[in-house]
Amino acid sequence: MRRTLFWLAFPAGMVLWMATTTAKDDYFEMSKQLEIMQSAFRELNLFYVDELAPGELMETGIKAMLAQLDPYTRYFPESKMEDVRFMQTGEYGGVGASIETRNDRTTIVNLLEGEPAAEAGLRLGDVLLEVDGRALVGLDTDQIGDLLQGATCTEVTVLVERPGFADAMSFTLARRKVKVPDVPYQGMLTDKTGYLALNSFTKTASMNVRKALLNLTDSLGAEHVVLDLRGNGGGLLREAIAMVNLFVGKGQEVVSTKGKRPDWNKSYQTRGSALRPNLPVAILVDGKSASASEIVAGTLQDLDRGIVVGEESFGKGLVQQTKKLAYGTRMKVTVAKYYTPSGRCVQRLDYSHRDEEGEVHAMADSTLATFYTTNGRKVLEGRGVIPDVEVPKPEVKYVLAGLQEQGVLFDFAVAQRDALAKPENAADFKLTDGVWDQFVRHVAQMDDVPYASESLQAFQQLEATAEAEWLDDANAKAFDALRAGLAADVSADLARHEVAIRRALEQELVVHLYNTTGQFKHGLQQDEVALKAIELLESGEYLNVLAGPDSQ
Template identity: 45%
Template sequence: MKKIKIAIIAGAVAISGFVSFGFVDNYFELSKNLDIFATLYKEVNTYYVDETKPGELMKTGIDAMLKSLDPYTNFIPESQIEDFKFMTTGQYGGIGALIHKDGDHVVISEPYEGFPAYNADLKAGDILIEVDGKKVSGKSTSEISEALKGQPNTVVKLLIERPGTKGNLNIDLTRKEIKIDDVPYAGMLNEKVGYIRLTSFTQTASKQVIDALNKLKKEHNAQSIVFDLRGNGGGLLNESINIVNAFVPKGTMVVQTKGKISEWDATYRTLNAPVDTEIPVVVLVDDHSASASEIVSGSLQDLDRAVIVGDRTFGKGLVQQTRRLSYNAQLKVTVAKYYIPSGRCIQKIDYAHRDKDGDAPIVADSLIVPYKTLVNKRTVYDGKGINPDIKVEERDASNITAVLVTKYHIFDYATQYRLNHESIAPASEFHLTDKEYDDFIAYLSDKNITYETETEKQLKKLKEVATKEKYFQLADEEYKSLEDKLVLDKSGDLMKFKDEIKEILENEIISRYYFQKGRIQASLNNDPTVSKAIEILGNKEIYTGILKGTYTKN
């Protein structure tokens, strides 16, 4: 009997091996390569000519391995868990302030209203000299940020230099739990149109959106909504579903996920009663709107529930999940692709088919597939993100503006302006006078604002090619004349791009008095995408025509 039993078991194993031979083969490959990696790691650490740092060496190997998959599959060591939690919760222990590096200095960019830095009267432009007695000079912003963070109710001692003030200031701050609002601003654009800006999808995103929507409707009688997702890189999947739920009936399918294993195959429907299924909605997007932002904008487009305005979105149709590892580390791994109501996946980059150089290609136009929206049967497409119903291209900053921003000339002038002006007009009304703009130009007289235009770069290339082919000497004088004209023309860029520079300068100054809310409020005044949204919502025929696919631009 024992022999028969053994034979049956062996037969079962043989059948199992036949059925799942691929699994067994793959398991052998995993075991073999893990053994190779472990022995290689041991040999390198033992025999390499210089001292190695085993932890750093291992993390480098892990990071390189995961990088070959996609940018979203990451190893999170225990030391970085708090930063990862901040991405999902928006919470951390700290002082509540943005910082940046300017030369050798680490500078306060902006304190968050209501948090320790703000309450202790730290100001934008304050220079950090010491943190807990340790010199800041020579440290990176990430190192200083780490030093400023800590457990709530612990004290951090700062030594700061404040422009316009003699001597350094000692400030003791008690860290608190910092929670950054997902909705930093909501208000009325005019008597009828409400506006909601959503910057992240943490655990409180849907509640803040719904609260803002209810407030705009009840307290301001908003009759339509501009929902701004520009620059929003995404976050939690469930929050995107709950936000869509505010505008569509309970039980509506918002998104499906499909992975390699059935565990990640799921259909997500709205679970709650909506706030308003009739109010006209325009969603604003750009090329930095990604992931959860694309689920919201894409599903509202597929359901013919909102008009999408702006620029084509980023194109991230992948879903990540965290897996616990040894020693409190975690793995954030891509487990599925998501599909919005029309059935399309908007993933732009094909990480599974890299070329010989290891680069992942963008989905080819020939592979783009048309789909239909669920109600009005408009044609929409998969791949390459969400294409807006009405396209409004982002304004590119001029070279001179980019230099003034990146070299912190605008930031530093705003600091000086705040020292000389106790108060300014409300954020929506404040404007610099022409004389004040002239003062700004005078302020720049001894500052480095040199830059090279694209025209100058191309002119240099022309000279290089012409010299190489021995033609340059034939046009030497003409080249010099053209070069002089371009330099002369560039010298007038501060006036040529006055409106653009002035707008950014005003917003920076406004932020010194009214912080992030004021900056957002002021920026809406001259925003062409917002203006287009207001125009669409102000004309019912255009709004419904876009949703029905019958609108044609004159």
């Protein structure tokens, strides 16, 4: 018996010794590398030929180090603490306007409804000239954004140039706590089907979705609900769990996490009674639905509680936690992977393995495991959330892509919006043939064609190569003929792509005339994914999809 006890005890002792040795080795290696970094930093600061900014140099080094891990592990200097708070709350002190640089000018491209900028009368397309008397020449959008943001209950004065008006306009705005709405729109798609869109999973997301569900079902009579998570990049894990709990009863595992440290090996369950345990629900996802969005969509799919419609989601199965560092800085670090109730991880890219160029790739299909929903339907790991019913996004052809990228639709809307007839209901707005013809003339009269086919771009590259190899003169006639054949014919190009461009232009005009609420009211009428969700819910076909193979 003693001999047996000895051999049982020996391996445990060996494991303890090996663990202690490994810990000591890791500690020594970390201390060694920190000492090397410190000495290199000191020598650079002392002897580099030009003056250095130690803080900027160290920040660059930290960011470069974290970039070798994954895109989600990030460093925040003390000056960026407002960004950390915004990620968690969706709130910031400011005026509710978003800006972009267009043609080297700072232009307002988005206005939050009901916030200071919109209330004061600023409009999309207004060009910022000054903020509190300071000219903006030479400042980037981050710097200008910092000037607009500030403590609540303070004022900021902006000078803007409005297209079509000769004189600059001055607006004084009262900064306040701006909250990007969790639910930017809710309403009825049909007499039976309600709809709500969720922007992100901030600390108030589940509460606001709960309110929206109550309004849709109790006040508006919705018998089915469409939950739109398209474009939702995620947020707080606890809010995703609370969101699932609105549809699933107490005690159900929503997600589990596994990390390097044992304290991150956890299982998270619903904690209360479901608000609407039997309400038929469709969840819409696309390639920008990530993280917490995938937890909600993946969990409801695994439990056969809702039908997922749209495109494959992004595939982010990693969990981050924000850590406090010295001198008021923070670091958001990936601490675990998460798994939906079936056991799958939706993470698409394998950041632990990079090729010789340092690139990261999706895991090979042959390495992926298959898991099963409650009703026995197959779901695959490593590919995000694959919809139960896929509705591919229409391909954007090069003409429309160029018009959008060059801001042609936006600029036309700014110039023409005040001359258009505006129905009271955004859903009734239609682009007339007259406005379309005006748009075609506008594009045709531009100095440069705002789009180029891949064929033309390839030809231009061929011309440059031929010139470098002295082959251009000998082939001049062939080049001239091909150039003429590939040259853009604006009227013909717009006519060939008229259906898609008219639709995009109509939607752009709606945004300028009715803002976000109108954009949803108008756009959902033509939204193929939302229309498919309505069809599945109201026909009862979603039940057949969720039933699984055992029902056949």
